[in-house]
Amino acid sequence: MLNTIDTVIAFAVIMTVLSLLITIVVQMVSAALSLRGKNLANALALTFQTIDPQLQEQAHSLAAQILRDPIFSDSAWRPKNRQLRGNAATQAQAMVERAVKNLQVAEAQLKAAGNTDIAATARATARRQQAGKALENAQQQLQAAQQAGNMVEDLKVTPNRAKPWGIFSKLRDATALGSAIRPGEIYRIVHEFADLTKTEAAVRDVCPDVVDAAKSLLACLVKPDQPAEESRTKLRVIAHVAKVFPPDQQKAVVDSLANLGATVERATTQAYDRFQRWFGSAQDRAEQWFQTHVRVVTILCSICAAFVLQLDTADIYRQLRASPALTQGLAKAASSVIEEGSKILDPNNAPAHKAYLQLAEKHPEQALSVSLPARTPDEYRQALNAQLTANNVSPEEAKVLLEDYDRLYKSAVEKFEESSREQVERLRKTASEAGFDFLPVNFLGRWDQSTESNLHGWLRLRRQMDHTFSHLFGILATAALLSLGAPFWFNLLKNLTSLRPAL
Known part of the structure; x- marks a missing residue:
């Protein structure tokens, strides 16, 4: 029984190490592809199109213009000042x-x-x-x-992207997109765009279609939406019905109505209130799309890892059963893997949370009154902004504090990337000391026979492909197991290690 448990623990160690490495790679890939910024841009554009159905390509252009503004852009290459164009x-x-x-x-x-x-x-x-x-x-x-000899120029502005962002579309432009923004910031900058004159827009490198889109969007937001119209109609009916009762009973009748406060709130919503409601939906869609894309990248990385490393599930299990020393070495390494895994998967080690802790240490009076269930940078900014408003902090001071958080977040991201590289090396070293070779001695040569070492060129590649196809089902099984994700294998390994002493 113990031998079987040790074999399963050893197999779980291998899967956990590989899953953690894939998790680190996925984090780097998602940052390199600007997946969060792309999904936010797509969600904003879809929100603009929902508010104003007349906006089509202009909605994507407006979203890109907003998110690549220097104050919102996450790119280190994006200039952090608004340089005016023209003479x-x-x-x-x-x-x-x-x-x-x-x-x-x-x-x-x-x-x-x-x-x-x-x-x-x-x-x-x-x-x-x-x-x-x-x-x-x-x-x-x-x-x-x-x-002085200067003439007014007819400046041409390079058009923004006029279609949705894909996973691999225009990586250089996508890196300039911001990955987090507040509804008040969007509403303010849309008003700024709508107020620009033709020459002002060209000097500020703002496309003319962005100005037109901003004006059209604000015009639609001013109009009462369907919930507001229905609530106003309901209030008129309530007022008419209340007149049936004597004046001294009218207040009691109105107070007895359920959801009256919500009805009044919907009936009196203004443009910004409606935009906030739409922006909340956009944030939910952006996060869902981001998680879906991360899942796709995880599956692709799992498939690539299984094929490149030539990992056959059945072959690994047979190797563990045939080598008690290897099994014992991997079982002993379980505690080290769990320790490293807890650091990688712990949400409190995320850059957004680290940046918040540093800000709270510098300004303890502005610390959040409640801890956040989520750990995204945008949610920390939203919570901090709400906390600053509740603390009656002036808008100028609040802006400085939020900009300080952004600087701390970027510094935390750099430290997180450096820490990830160190964690990769420690995980590789742990598995290597246990005696399991994740990397074949020769590239795609894990199953090479001794008689094939002298083959070169096409003959060697053909033999390697034959070996790969003979282990195809085992490799696909490994890819499927790895695609379950690091949290699954990490939790399974912890449960197995806690179960072993009881046997």
């Missing part, structure tokens, strides 16, 4: 257009103030005078730039 005359022309637009707004506010509210009229008059002076200064800068 001095072009930038001055953008300032003139902005000043004209501000002057028009100020004149409209002055006209709306009228003569009834003296204080409001005074404030509107001051804003109009300020806008007029800004226009004069901008015109002077434009004239000076033109006198």
